[in-house]
Amino acid sequence: MLYNVQRSKPLGLCLRLESNHCNTAEQPPINFENIKTMQEIRKNLQKMMGVSGKYEKEDRSWLIKYLPKTQEELPTRSMNDSFDMAKVPLSSDIMLQNRYTTAENGLRLGRLLEDMDSFAVWIVLKHIYDPKLPEDIPIPYAVVTLLVDDVFIEPDRYPDKDLIFSGFVSYAGKTSLEVTLWLEQLQENKLKRITKAHFVFVARDSTNTSSVLVNSLEPNGEKEKDILQHALKRNEERKRFRIDSILNKEPIPEEEALIYNTFLKTVDETEPMLGNKVLPPGSVWMNDTQIETNIICHPEDRNLHSTVFGGFLMRMATELAFLVSDVHCKTRALLKAINSITFRNPVPIGSRLILIGKICFTRDNVIVIEVLAKVDSAETKTSRTTNSFYHIFVAENNVAPVLPQSYHDAMLYLDGRRRYLDINKKMST
Structure with missing residues (x-):
């Protein structure tokens, strides 16, 4: 049966x-x-x-x-x-x-x-x-x-x-x-x-x-009723997080001030002019933390519906995040939390899977790493994002600050900061 x-x-x-x-x-x-x-x-x-x-x-x-x-x-x-x-x-x-x-x-x-x-x-x-x-x-x-x-x-x-x-x-x-x-x-x-x-x-x-x-x-x-109430609350929090996303709403004044102060750190004090951009000592540009890997998706990686198994994608993204963290910290940091894993599109068997990992936010000894999964189609010459992953690592000592260079990176920086604050809040309650 x-x-x-x-x-x-x-x-x-x-x-x-x-x-x-x-x-x-x-x-x-x-x-x-x-x-x-x-x-x-x-x-x-x-x-x-x-x-x-x-x-x-x-x-x-x-x-x-x-x-x-x-x-x-x-x-x-x-x-x-x-x-x-x-x-x-x-x-x-x-x-x-x-x-x-x-x-x-x-x-x-x-x-x-x-x-x-x-x-x-x-x-x-x-x-x-x-x-x-x-x-x-x-x-x-x-x-x-x-x-x-x-x-x-x-x-x-x-x-x-x-x-x-x-x-x-x-x-x-x-x-x-x-x-x-x-x-x-x-x-x-x-x-x-x-x-x-x-x-x-x-x-x-x-x-x-x-x-x-x-x-x-x-x-x-009563216990199951309490569990259900917490689940309903999580659903509302997910909806609110999507509505308040950087992609849907402009940054709040506190975040705008943070980006402006970050910008000032990169201005050449010897010749303070727009366009004279310098990297503060001990810091790293966000894009310089990026590591990319390419994978051909084989049948052994499929799920019951003959697309790539979500667990396989999670494993590959997590191990790439470890690599990004290792390179930046020069030692093994601890993966403390995963803030969000989202599945936007299926990944076909036989496709070329591109995983792109980079640090989007740092504070003291904490690192937030974004990993994006993309599928590259040789037939249509197009690429689409299928998954996103956000990993929070904790190193033994303070790490080199990561700074954005472009406005796009600045928004990613703010998004990473929000995820850091969200995880901090949840871990303290």
Whole structure:
């Protein structure tokens, strides 16, 4: 039975929330032997979607007739219905350890983001449930990542300790869903948090051409009501951030003054004239921090819809951000948070993917790095931006200030500053 393969619950959400996902000695007993591995999750996802796993054009258009016409046709779901856990058994699998280990014998955060994206899709498909769908019919949905935000990363993580994923759908609209996801590590028989994140998805039809309806969400109990209220608040914050974006509104007076003072720092004091631009000692021009990489997207990097997997893009962007940080700091800085990951356009298999990373803001020992993903088409001679990523690093010591040279860079500088202030505010509350 393909559709209901996801129905197991190794541990209920209510019990899991009792631990508050914090590093306490008293935690719910969990039988980790019964938790699916991420490899099993991916195989189950293929079965549920009815795809063979081979790189071939698979026609899923015939599944559209099984989609609901109204949301009322679908039963209301609770957060507990979608809750699940998964693991990556690093402690017992040397091959996995090698894939997840950095050159400094740390844990590759890019690999973790890959797994988190796959697991979040699994959670969404646990939430989506149509009792009228025949048991032998694959799920007639495609699930597409829209954005990831509020990723705060703890420094203590090891390449030889088991990874434990857990999550549930914390918000569902008509066609969109939010997944709240934790990533923890089993250390000395206790779960220690590595990160928590919110993934936002949109449900599409089986051909990935239009949005479709999903089950509504009804909170069960005060804790779930509180979770839903926080999710609604995040939705409003995302809308407000888009409305107040530098692309939509001119800078506020405080920001205009900051840019003017930054400009004055670059004026040659020996010959103070417009056009006589100098770099202050110890500073770096923003464009001089830029590093670009080009990738051919192969079939092994595809998702269930035969475009490039979002987790792969997150991994590549994160590892490029590490490289930009390393070059600027001359040492390894810690990735403290990811402010926003957005998915604007799909990346086709076989395309040339261009990743461009550069520092857009610095303050003391903090660095904000923007990574843009673009697809270059040889046939049309055009390029389009598909993704944007913003990583916040913290170095051991103060870093060289990065300054903008053009008005465009100045706006990017202000955008980076806003993200720095936003992360600072969220981390202090």
